[in-house]
């Protein structure tokens with residue numbers, strides 16, 4: 001398997017300058033995470049955009065779509081800010097012949113308590129196991145991209161189709 005990663009920014013790749021709580025989006029952390037994970041596949045990481053996903057425009061989303069469509073590889077992971085991940089996933093609807101998995105992080109990968117490595121690992125497992133389609137790997141689950149939302153208060157992603165029960169109140 002060859003894995004293509006497209007990095008678009010988001011908190012996963014943020015670098016903070018604490019005096020003003022100012023940040024920039026740094027180089028994609030996916031490279032370090034996969035190297036530290038000693039993965040047994042080849043991969044390339046392309047940095048397409050370096051923005052908080054709240055600042056992404058329609059043109060940015062068109063760029064992501066164009067790059068995914070032009071990619072010769074079947075297995076694609078998109079690292080993305082969590083706030084508008086579902087919007088960019090929706091902008092890729094209809095792309096056939098590829099397994100596309102979005103992931104991101106609630107805390108920067110450069111922070112020790114980050115969920116970034118966990119989430120990227122989940123996405124890597126998902127992308128090689130699933131049939132073609134568009135998915136979101138967050139909060140320890142794989143969601144179909146059009147059946148998930150971010151619950152900001154709870155700080156996690158949740159299904160829009162799960163029946164409410166004791167495990168999913």
Ligand SMILES: NC(=O)C[C@H](N)C(=O)O
Pocket residue numbers: 009010011012051052053054080081082083084104105106107
């Ligand atoms: N955790 C995050 O990634 C939130 C951030 N505002 C973003 O969507 O880029």
